[in-house]
Amino acid sequence: MSARPLSDLKKPRLWFSIAYAVLAIVGVLSLIPAPDIGVSDKSMHFVTYFALSAGFNILVKFDRSLIFVVFGLISYGILLEFLQGMTGYRYMETYDMLANTAGIICGLIVRFSFLPEWFRKIELLLFKT
DSSP states (O other): OOOOOOTTOSOHHHHHHHHHHHHHHHHHHHHSOOOOOSSOHHHHHHHHHHHHHHHHHHHSOSSHHHHHHHHHHHHHHHHHHHHHHHHSSSOOOHHHHHHHHHHHHHHHHHTTSSHHHHHHHHHHHHOOO
């Protein structure tokens, strides 16, 4: 099964704006003092970067953009870890970087599933014009 480009989105700017807003929120939340929420830190890293990767990979066309998204998100996660190490109240952890990367790779797999087609159908329902 090959992935089709999502060139048929009705509101690509809206979806990319949402994706970039979520990316910015992740950046802010990564750099403020972290409350203890009782969930594994590594699982939060994995789930967060899985969601980012799945979202961006569903939106981009099937070409070099997928590679750009994967390496861009990996770089973003590494950068945030280094910045956390500079805060004095957060720590840079290699295992966090690995959890981020694992989430990104698993999010890429979403591109080759049924979800991009569902995304198209949802968008058609939302924006019938």
